[in-house]
Amino acid sequence: MTTATEFAPAPRRSGIKEWIFTTDHKRIGILYLVGAMAAFVVAGIMGLGIRIEQMSPGESGLINYFVGDFAQTMTTGAAYNAALYFHGAAMILAFLIPALTGFAANYLVPLMIGAPDVAFPRINALSLWLFYAAILVALLTFVIPDKPDIMWTGYPPYSITTSANTAFYVFTVHLIGFASILGAVNFLITIIYMRAPGMGWNKMNMFVWTTFGAFVIQIVFVPVLAAAVTLLLLDKYVGTGFFDPTRGGDVLLYQNLFWFYSHPAVYVIFLPAIGLLFDIIATQAKNYIFNYKAAVYGGILGIVVITGEVWVHHLYIAGMPNWISIGMMVTTLLISVPVGLILISLWGTLYKGAITYNVSMWYAVVCLFLILAGGLTGIPLAITSLTVHLSETSFVHAHFHFIMGLMATFAVFAAVYHWFPKMTGRSADIPIAKIAFWFTVIGSQVTFLPLFLIGIKGMPRRYWDYAMFPEFEPYHLIATFGSALVAVGVTLMIVGWIYAAFRGPKVSTNPWNSKSLEWTHTESPPGPGNFQRPVRVDESWTPYNYN
């Protein structure tokens, strides 16, 4: 085996050019991570601003600075809405989806299946730069005077009648959507046709399977979202009346089209996050995936099949016909079956394992409890009649932050720590990472647990002021304190990553003694073409065969 240093990305002519014109999936993956983390930081700062504004009823005026309105020309409400729009849209469209289906999928899938690259490397590069274009369009929010304020959902008629800029929202969705579809085509074909000889479907890493599921969802549903927001654009700027009831439009139709994609989008985030956890936990527990086939065919594919039939649970209070609401309540609740199989498989993977703990594993362990808390709080929100009170409260807000904001995000962090030695040849498991871990994990709980409590009591979402609910002030105060802890933790974590990338302790090619191809068959970091010899796996091989 060669040592790590020999394959470190040695710039040949110009370092920057190498990266910009790269078609190498590993570099594209890292560039996705950089872009996604940049979006995460900016959107996180917006989140901090939101918490500061909500710390007490009445206006603080501070939120205007967060959205770049230094002259204080906007009202607090308008500035808050712009911050909220950016936070939601950027976290979902520019951080979670790109980090999981951009960074993780790009870096890991070809390595895990023993392929030299993805099927269409140039298309891969195109989708990366479309993603960067989308981030730029989103960032324009802070420059233009008419900042978008339509939330990431963009419901008409407000998104059409508002004087704010709806177009940039639509363009961001278009660019990300186009990037996603290209990525989906690329990865589905890569996974279907480019696995190493001998690697049957039942021998793939769990992460490869979840990526497969996520991209099937993307390719089928993204066009619907793109169509819906395009109609929004036409309504606002061309004067059509697709969603205008006086002209034969229907305001509810947009919500149906939007959630027809956007609920599955939750699984585009959830599935790869779970896949990362599976691979990290199996590696750290040195164990088989418990009941692999049930988790794959029942769990992952079960979710892919059910996910298109549950969107109306976002419209329970929108006056949909009873039988649709009740029918979709049942389908929504039935998601607990595939999710339950996945959870049992995750839990079972610990059984009779030999667990070693590091920062990556700590994050993974925290994720186990976050899935529980986030998943179980989803059950009342699946029940039509309970949702009547809970919808649009901070209970919903805390619920999806547990699943997406915490679980999926921590899964990304865990993945970065776990595959850091693969990407850089160095370990990021340094003391600062441990400190950052405690700040982030404790802070996130301090932030979101109070929101569950006041959500049950009826604190509405998307409120910059809550003069009518003065009794909720202590909760908001605690939550804001928690968000400050998270900010410290995330800052330390990113500083730790940057430090470790250049100065971290060098580690061996396979520091976790994993059996997965990306650790056993190539160097850290892998050179161009990934593997020096074509990979072939034998009958007894699986990525989880430790004993």
Place this chain on the structure above:
Amino acid sequence: MRTFILSSAACLVVATLTCAILADDAHAQYFRKPASDLDPHIMLIDEEAVLGAKIDGQTLLIDQNGKEFRWAEMLGKPTILVLAYYTCDGSCSLINASLAGLLNDVKIVAPGPDFRILTLSFDRHDNLATTGAFRKHLDLVGPLNDHWTFATFKSEADLAAQTEKIGFKFFWSPEDRVFLHPGAFLFFSPEGRLIRVLYQGSVSGRDVELALLDAKQGQFRPGEVINFALSLCYSYSYQDGKYVLSIPIVIGLGALGIGLATLFGSMLFYKFSTRTKPTKDGSHAEAA
């Protein structure tokens, strides 16, 4: 060849635009203008104000046979209500006859099992004799005749209260010796709420059909799945007073189709492209 395509495309665009402008013109010219000196708008029902209003089921009515009944007895299914007066020899029989004509075009729902029709007089002078004469003049046949009730209000107070509740205005014009009133078809839900108002003259059988589906308020039986799907494909335009094809749903379905086509298309493309030959176990053959 290329110029031909370009020029025909241009022709097409111009033609479409012209049609659109002409149609718009015609629309502006003929749309919902009763032939009267009265401001037509005061004759229209202010839908925004009254949609969802519920008639009082306890209201006593008298049908063409002289039988007294409560309005609630007619509910439980969608109802089309026509308000008219029976001594009117012009517009009222025209309104009712036109509804009968439209209902002959309605195929997917049937009077009786799916909905009822009720004509009510707003003239307190109407009685059994005028009701009978009016009905005879209309000359209904078949299921329409069986499920179409012609009735009068028992009390004048109820007449005033119920017509006001649903925003129906009418005036006696002494010089013409007629009532001025809107030629409206009012669609009620099974529980007696006003769901839709259509105007005679500007609607087709399809509109009546869709309004009846709307009046079901989503309470479709499993066997009516096609009706439900149909009701999704159209939405009501308040401005035009009729149903129009819901373009977003067509585009949404098209987008879903594009998604599925991309999925399977790209798989086929890769399978048949010469770059890589998939082997039996689904993995790629290595380059030599």
Place this chain on the structure above:
Amino acid sequence: MPKRLEMIVNLLGILLLSGEAAFAKATTGEIQSPTEAWNHTWDDVLWDLWIIGGVFTIVAVYLLIRYRARSPGAVGTARPLNLDMALAWALVPAAIFMADDFFLAAKGWSLWNIQRQVPRDAMEVKVTGYQWYFEYDYGNGITDSELVVPVGRPIVLRMTSKDVIHSFGLTEYRLKEDMMPGRVTYLWFYPEKPLETQVVCVEFCGTSHAEMYNKVRAVPKAEYDAWLSKKLERKKKAELRKSQAADDGANVEPAQ
């Protein structure tokens, strides 16, 4: 172990459900407040969540501690499941989860029926949403900016919006429903005792979304009647003034 516990929970749940059905039958004719029913259902569902969550948490903590690596280089000793076990571990949990789902769905549905079936003698108020206030129409041309209702009578709100989507959030009554332009929606509640609370807009509707709220007062019948007659009187006076002003205006205009 988790299986058995959940099975017991579900059996208990089914028993509870049948009990509740009997309860519902016993009280037919009486008005069931959707507010109380919500609280009741919420408590039951919460138990279900705590039990599932508790079982999974205890098992996770046990596994995480029990199966720490005892020596560096140790590997797990589990074997892949044989077919029977794999099927059992898929089908049994799936059956349990489905049983729980249907139990919860049935509970949710019965509450939904209460929430959506408006009692016959409900008093109707028309509510219209604007950016950024609610307008209440009590009939007879009386409109107001706050919702005042008599206690002891179910109230049904017929709702629509004139501009963007709003949502009528009656937090204290555990109810809400969207108000949309071009559509009519409804919501009913049952003020059983005098209560002063508020309604908040809970669907994002723009800059002042957070400032769109007003008082909701449930008052004794007599007080309500007095309030209503006062409103009626004031309205008549205003109309009188208006018509006088119009007459004055008519007199003035020709002079110009």
